[in-house]
Amino acid sequence: MECLLCNSPFSRPPTWMGLFTDRGQSPLCPRCEGGFVPAEGKPPISDWKGTPYEGALDAAVSLYSYNDVMKTYLRQYKFLKDAALAGVFSEALRHAPILKGRTAVPVPMHPERLAERTFPQVEELLVRAGIPFVPLLEKTTARNLGRMGRKERMASDLLFCLAEDAEIRRIDYVLVDDLYTTGTTLHHAAHVLKKSGARSVAALTLIRA
Amino acid sequence: MQEFLQGRIWLRELLPFGEEAVEDLIRDGLIGTIPGVTTFRRWHGGTVFLCNRCLSEDQRHFHAFNCRKCGKVCRYCRHCLNMGRVAECDELIYWRGPDRLPAGSPTLTWEGRLTLLQERASVELEESLLSGRPHLLHAVCGAGKTEILFRPVHRLLSEGKRVCIATPRTDVVLELLPRFDKAIGGTVIHGLYGGSGHGEGLAGLVIATAHQLYRFREAFDAVIVDEADAFPYSFDKTLRLAVKKALKPRGVLAVVTATPSPAILSEIGREGGRSVIPVRFHGHPLPVPRTVPLFGYRKKISAGKMPDRLKAWTKERLRNKEPFLIFFPSVPLMEQCHPLFSQLSAEIGAVHASHPDRRSLVLALRGGRIPGLLTTTILERGITIPRLQIAVVGSENAVFDRSAIIQISGRAGRSPEYPDGDVVLFHHGITPEMDAAVREIRRLNREGGKAFGMSAL
Numbered sequence: 268m269e270c271l272l273c274n275s276p277f278s279r280p281p282t283w284m285g286l287f288t289d290r291g292q293s294p295l296c297p298r299c300e301g302g303f304v305p306a307e308g309k310p311p312i313s314d315w316k317g318t319p320y321e322g323a324l325d326a327a328v329s330l331y332s333y334n335d336v337m338k339t340y341l342r343q344y345k346f347l348k349d350a351a352l353a354g355v356f357s358e359a360l361r362h363a364p365i366l367k368g369r370t371a372v373p374v375p376m377h378p379e380r381l382a383e384r385t386f387p388q389v390e391e392l393l394v395r396a397g398i399p400f401v402p403l404l405e406k407t408t409a410r411n412l413g414r415m416g417r418k419e420r421m422a423s424d425l426l427f428c429l430a431e432d433a434e435i436r437r438i439d440y441v442l443v444d445d446l447y448t449t450g451t452t453l454h455h456a457a458h459v460l461k462k463s464g465a466r467s468v469a470a471l472t473l474i475r476a
Numbered sequence: 477m478q479e480f481l482q483g484r485i486w487l488r489e490l491l492p493f494g495e496e497a498v499e500d501l502i503r504d505g506l507i508g509t510i511p512g513v514t515t516f517r518r519w520h521g522g523t524v525f526l527c528n529r530c531l532s533e534d535q536r537h538f539h540a541f542n543c544r545k546c547g548k549v550c551r552y553c554r555h556c557l558n559m560g561r562v563a564e565c566d567e568l569i570y571w572r573g574p575d576r577l578p579a580g581s582p583t584l585t586w587e588g589r590l591t592l593l594q595e596r597a598s599v600e601l602e603e604s605l606l607s608g609r610p611h612l613l614h615a616v617c618g619a620g621k622t623e624i625l626f627r628p629v630h631r632l633l634s635e636g637k638r639v640c641i642a643t644p645r646t647d648v649v650l651e652l653l654p655r656f657d658k659a660i661g662g663t664v665i666h667g668l669y670g671g672s673g674h675g676e677g678l679a680g681l682v683i684a685t686a687h688q689l690y691r692f693r694e695a696f697d698a699v700i701v702d703e704a705d706a707f708p709y710s711f712d713k714t715l716r717l718a719v720k721k722a723l724k725p726r727g728v729l730a731v732v733t734a735t736p737s738p739a740i741l742s743e744i745g746r747e748g749g750r751s752v753i754p755v756r757f758h759g760h761p762l763p764v765p766r767t768v769p770l771f772g773y774r775k776k777i778s779a780g781k782m783p784d785r786l787k788a789w790t791k792e793r794l795r796n797k798e799p800f801l802i803f804f805p806s807v808p809l810m811e812q813c814h815p816l817f818s819q820l821s822a823e824i825g826a827v828h829a830s831h832p833d834r835r836s837l838v839l840a841l842r843g844g845r846i847p848g849l850l851t852t853t854i855l856e857r858g859i860t861i862p863r864l865q866i867a868v869v870g871s872e873n874a875v876f877d878r879s880a881i882i883q884i885s886g887r888a889g890r891s892p893e894y895p896d897g898d899v900v901l902f903h904h905g906i907t908p909e910m911d912a913a914v915r916e917i918r919r920l921n922r923e924g925g926k927a928f929g930m931s932a933l
């Protein structure tokens with residue numbers, strides 16, 4: 268088969284599992300696959316101490332670091348809109364311990380952004396991994412966080428609100444997003460869930476920038 | 477807008493113009509639109525998809541997803557993804573108004589001289605292109621192919637025709653562009669490759685990587701495919717279709733290659749013209765590779781030892797201060813070997829396709845700042861280094877097919893002052909491809925000898 272990232276042809280040793288299902292089979296060549304490096308440590312949510320968002324997140328985990336291979340991946344997935352890449356991390360996501368006993372909530376895109384991208388990149392990761400989720404949030408601003416300074420980000424108005432008909436229960440939630448940069452997005456999202464009655468809110472991101 | 481669109485086919489949402497202006501021209505019938513991906517129902521059931529930009533109909537290239545733009549299950553083409561994704565619900569746009577001629581009056585400013593063989597090939601190529609018949613220019617590496625093209629290309633441009641030179645790689649575009657800029661004045665020349673701009677104005681001559689041809693439609697009166705043998709899978713079907721699509725209905729194709737494959741020969745056909753240049757421009761024969769067994773080299777290298785013969789060869793190059801290239805079949809093997817070579821000389825470099833410093837390392841080798849370079853097959857083309865010596869480690873590997881070995885051998889001894897160069901194939905068993913390459917080089921040298929009236933090897 269052909270690697271979804273570098274297009275080079277590759278074969279892999281046949282496995283018994285592989286005969287019946289493509290579970291656990293990477294669509295990437297061993298070289299690309301081996302290029303992803305686990306994230307070092309956990310996202311520093313303690314940076315948020317002393318801000319109005321302190322304690323919004325109870326725990327946070329990122330799976331991979333933002334190295335060159337990962338940048339290539341994310342560029343192709345998001346900017347080239349290569350939806351086929353949504354399945355690359357299914358196995359790793361499924362096995363993330365932080366999902367256990369928690370209800371997954373994807374961080375949503377603004378409808379305008381979604382129309383441009385044509386698919387919701389975070390939800391798509393969960394769909395392909397077969398992880399059940401509830402869409403509880405809505406993005407209120409189409410503004411791009413990347414263009415704001417750190418101060419501005421931390422002080423900005425809430426970026427999310429509850430989705431229509433969303434019902435927050437007294438259970439444990441885990442927000443899922445692609446990238447943890449400063450944590451603004453996740454803290455804002457967590458704040459909304461907490462305020463509405465969530466018992467705890469954790470965060471799982473594919474990448475720690 | 478016409479300058480940009482004429483001959484192109486472009487994703488509507490990526491057009492560098494306002495939507496209103498586009499709307500107007502569509503209404504006036506000057507711009508046509510087609511869906512990005514077309515669906516065909518097959519008579520015996522099932523559907524097939526076709527990408528209208530790259531013309532791929534390999535069904536593995538199409539990925540289905542729940543599209544939030546059109547609200548349906550939508551397919552996009554992964555084959556030409558890098559040029560901006562084309563999906564079923566996207567529109568491609570092309571110019572359908574009257575064509576404009578490229579501005580300017582081209583002048584041939586090149587003052588070099590052609591050898592008799594080059595001269596003959598150049599005249600033959602020009603005749604073919606003017607009479608609308610396909611042409612094969614079969615020339616060994618170092619035959620001075622580019623010089624042969626100057627006059628025919630200039631002639632076509634002076635007649636108001638649009639010409640494209642398509643090559644497999646960006647390196648070659650970057651090498652050809654300044655040479656044509658210097659050789660032909662008074663015309664607009666664009667160089668297009670992944671990451672280049674789109675060029676200003678309407679170009680008479682476009683020098684582009686073959687993939688850029690996907691973005692053209694009925695644009696050129698002539699397409700010259702350079703180094704046709706270097707395409708992955710030897711000029712694969714989609715690329716061939718892309719060339720056809722980029723040509724005007726009565727446009728003509730010329731192919732330049734050192735090792736014409738059966739696919740290329742059939743493309744040119746019987747009616748096509750053909751010129752052969754079996755010798756290099758300095759008239760010396762191609763170095764014939766010698767084969768040296770290096771049995772069990774993988775084991776040895778894994779154990780951290782450099783095979784003796786390879787070590788001896790490298791040491792001799794270092795002693796004689798001869799620049800060298802050593803080719804490896806794969807990046808991991810090359811990376812395993814690199815530390816072993818570093819023990820002989822710390823300055824020996826290693827490059828591969830995605831290496832960021834590729835170009836500067838090659839220039840360092842050419843400038844004598846490093847003694848030698850380890851490389852995967854990617855460097856086999858587009859560099860000329862005087863006195864270059866060459867070794868291939870593991871020449872029995874499938875990547876070193878006949879055409880690759882001939883190309884690699886052509887790198888050695890390319891300058892008139894030092895026409896000889898050692899080419900060694902270190903192998904774990906001789907393959908039919910290695911045999912075929914050696915036979916072909918001998919044959920070319922014999923023909924070259926005849927043509928020159930001198931005795932060849």
Ligand SMILES: [Zn+2]
Pocket residue numbers: 270271272273274275295296297298299300
């Ligand atoms: Zn790969």
Ligand SMILES: [Zn+2]
Pocket residue numbers: 527528529530531532553554555556557562
């Ligand atoms: Zn395509």
Ligand SMILES: [Zn+2]
Pocket residue numbers: 543544545546547548550551563564565566
């Ligand atoms: Zn669609």
